[in-house]
Amino acid sequence: MLLHSSTGRRGLARAAGFAASALVIALVATGCSGGSTSPGADGGSKNYKITFLPKSLGNAYFDTSDKGGATAVKEFKGTYKEVGPATASADAQVSYINTLTQQQVGAIVLSADDPTAVGSALTQAKAAGVKIVTFDSDTDAKYRDVFINQASAEGIAKVQVDLITKQIGDSGEIAILSASANATNQNAWIELMKKDLTADHPNVKLDDVVYGNDDDQTSFDKTSALLQKYPNLKGIVSPTTVGIAAAARYLSTSQYKGKVMLTGLGTPNQMRDYVNDGTVTAFALWNPADLGYLASYAAKALIDGTITGKEGDSFKAGKLGTFKVGADQTVLLGDPFTFDKSNIAKFNF
């Protein structure tokens, strides 16, 4: 369990409870898995070789989500592995997918660097019997069996727009520091943020969207460049844990500390110092460990054939309870959660 305190546990448990009741999962593929088998918890012979393929390695967010995935795989006595590129690149993910197909794993659990570039590799994997679960960042729906969504895209966009507009008094210039330009998840959130801003915040102007590629140094440099280019900037939204941490590090020792607001999606451990020193007031996220945990159980349900993709189908996800399949073969974890000075000490991820 990653949360320090019972209060923290309750906080994110609420989100999980919401997910269990309001959500819906969908699974398409049925049938057998290729490859070698390992004995399942049910004593049967199931291919529970489950490999996580994050956008990139070395990102604390994926370290946490994939650890959650490993916990679940251990519970049902499968074989967990994690592989991934050093930088967030779809081309590199294609090679990993091809290798995993050759190795006949039971399932690939993928956070995609691009919605389509990994498509033909995934199609081949599926044809070979490998179950495809996307989590965190989706592909086009036809390439995977199910997508495990951390929270609704609308909810993730709204919490960030609410935070930044409150922090800048609902007026002035802002910019977005995103992950890589093709990331499915950030691009969906940014489109919805733009809509929210246009509809509800006429005095807020979005100057620019720049990309730090989920690379710490690039994100740091892009923050510096934004502040040079837009001298009236009042706020930055970074919908990536890598970007927001790098931007906070930049701001914390600059003349802009406490003057240019920063919010977005971050992990409590990476953001704690910047909340405590006044660089950042509040930011949001979900529990990445629960996301990975849920993704592993969805992979198991696909391998078992207990879910077939019908809307309303359900599966058990260990300590998180029962989840249902919704539209677009998507399973929803829960609501985003806001972290600030009053609660950040209670979290450890």
Ligand code: RAM
């Ligand atoms: C980064 C990645 C990930 C995203 C989080 C919020 O770690 O871009 O895909 O979900 O930020």
